[in-house]
Amino acid sequence: MLAFLRCPACGGKLEPLGREGGREFPLGPFRCLSCAHTFPLRHGLPDFRLRECFAPSNRLFRALYDLYAPLYDRLENALAKLMWPDFSEVELREEIAACLERLRPE
Ligand SMILES: [Zn+2]
Numbered sequence: 600m601l602a603f604l605r606c607p608a609c610g611g612k613l614e615p616l617g618r619e620g621g622r623e624f625p626l627g628p629f630r631c632l633s634c635a636h637t638f639p640l641r642h643g644l645p646d647f648r649l650r651e652c653f654a655p656s657n658r659l660f661r662a663l664y665d666l667y668a669p670l671y672d673r674l675e676n677a678l679a680k681l682m683w684p685d686f687s688e689v690e691l692r693e694e695i696a697a698c699l700e701r702l703r704p705e
Pocket residue numbers: 606607608609610611631632633634635636
């Protein structure tokens with residue numbers, strides 16, 4: 600698994616530091632071998648969140664998405680009827696799923 604982990608800041612390989620606060624952890628905390636960004640443990644798990652994820656603009660979009668989430672199905676269904684009146688929303692989903700299925704490697 601470690602071979603697949605990459606730094607979310609730059610994509611560099613991560614080095615497990617193995618120890619934090621005098622305790623040993625086989626999978627973290629981590630340090631990026633390219634940019635030296637460190638990812639501490641949070642509740643025993645590596646915390647890969649970047650500071651820019653908490654920028655005010657991202658918090659605003661999160662609030663907007665949270666407001667929109669309860670209305671998502673009804674509004675998207677109404678929008679689909681406006682744009683493609685000959686298809687139901689279910690038919691559109693099935694058509695998209697069929698297109699994706701054709702792209703699946705064998
Ligand atoms: Zn990095």
